Amino acid sequence: MKIPKKQSQNQDILTRNQLPLPPGSLGFPLIGETISFLRDPDFATKRQQKYGNIFKTNLFGSPTIMMLGAEANRYLFSQENQNFVIKWPESVAILLGSASLSTQTGSIHQTRRKLLSQAFQPRALASYLPAMEEISYRYFKKWERFNQLTWYPQLRQYTFDIACKLLVGTDATNDTHFTELFEECCAGLFTLPIRLPWTKFGKALKCREKLLTKIEEIILQRQQQGSSHQDALGLLLDSRDEDGKSLTIEELKDQILTLLFAGHETLTSALSSLCLLLAQNPEILAAARREQQQISCAGALTSEHLKQMTYLDQILKEVLRIIPPVGGGFRSIIQTCEFNGYRIPQGWSVSYQIGKTHQDQSIYKNPENFEPQRFDIDRAEDKSKPFSYVPFGGGIRECLGKEFAKLEMKIFAALLLRGYEWELVPGQNLDLVMIPTPRPRDALKVVFRSIHGVNEQSNVRPEVTQKSDALG
DSSP: OOOOHHHHHHHHHHHHHTSOOOSBOOOBTTTBTHHHHHHOTTHHHHHHHHHOSEEEEEETTEEEEEEOSHHHHHHHHHTBTTTEEEOOOHHHHHHHOTTSTTTOOHHHHHHHHHHHGGGGSHHHHHHHHHHHHHHHHHHHHHHHHHSEEEHHHHHHHHHHHHHIIIIIOOOGGGOHHHHHHHHHHHHTTTSOOOOOTTSHHHHHHHHHHHHHHHHHHHHHHHHHHOSOOOSHHHHHHHOOOTTSOOOOHHHHHHHHHHHHHHTTHHHHHHHHHHHHHHHHOHHHHHHHHHHHHHSOOSSSOOHHHHHTOHHHHHHHHHHHHHSOSSOEEEEEEOSOEEETTEEEOTTSEEEEEHHHHTTOTTTSSSTTSOOGGGGSTTTOGGGSSTTSOOTTOOGGGSOTTHHHHHHHHHHHHHHHHHHEEEEEOTTOOOOEEOSSSOEETTOOEEEEEETTSOOGGGSOOHHHHHHHHTTO
16 A cells, blocks of 8 residues: 555654754853854864764854764755755854855755856856966065065955956955955954944944945946956846846845955965965975976966866865865754754754865875875775765855866966975964964964076066956
């Protein structure tokens, strides 16, 4: 006798509701274990050792189940909009905005993602290359004049300059106030959402409003100029959804603010990790330089040159494995479900951990070591199990700008390796601060100089400048 579908579903729900919750502690009332989560870089490791790969906690005011490992990633990413929907801490959701792609769900997320993806198609990415190269050379020359510098804040300026140029078509170097507002807004992202003027969140909210006003001015100016700009904003202004409708100014503002954040915060972390890990591994640095010397590149970098840099690809993948810029993500549970014999209850939050996935000894041999060769074609450790390498997340919410990020990292690294060398200043604290994105505690102090004293290649070539100006 066949059991009716509805009766079968009801039985499944009853069975799931009888399953035990994962082990763990919900911590203190209201705040739970949020303070430990924000301050302790070994938060997940300690609980994994005590409870296993799935445990309960309480973060940002919500009871939360943390699920670790490739299999957990596969389950979460494949159940988007079925059992789970995106969830950010309240402070992040408010500061990014309700019209941001990061906070949108369901069909609206799918249609907006399709629109925004036009800014990251291969043709668009190829057009970004000259400007990335020109801005990189300009910053390298500036750092060479400094000789000794604190690199992390300089890298923040560099990535923000590129994000403004290529995503919005504005020059951040000529508007220090815009940069300052953005930095203060970023500082409030992962904080308690207390709307008082002296709190980090309160200051960030005020900066967000000022930023949106500036972004609106840029949008209105661009609308009057027409569609001559080849950047993300230009593409968004020209784009239409399936019904032929364009984005409203209010939505454009939130989307552009999100693109600036995504193209700045996480990339700064990735580049500082690259510079730190190469400085700490001189044999890998030397091998990376040798690859660059073998690639003939008399003029500007091209996509063909970049394709030849296979060892650099492995290095960049390993950087993102060992110090992923995003530690994990949150989802809201919209339907009670089951994983590994435990109940995952509706109304709770669930979190996956990228860093813990990348340290899985059953997938990566000696995961604590910096070994780019683990990604060569013979070893391909990341291919042994699906969702074991997820620096950009996965599923339908995989990072939209991942190819933009990879391109910027590769251009930066290639030009840096060809013309410059850097040494870590002794005595500094290189322990990583993890929130909001990983960075060395003393902000990466280095001695920076061109190779062989004078580096002719580091002069900005006229044709590079002309191409980048055309990007507007």
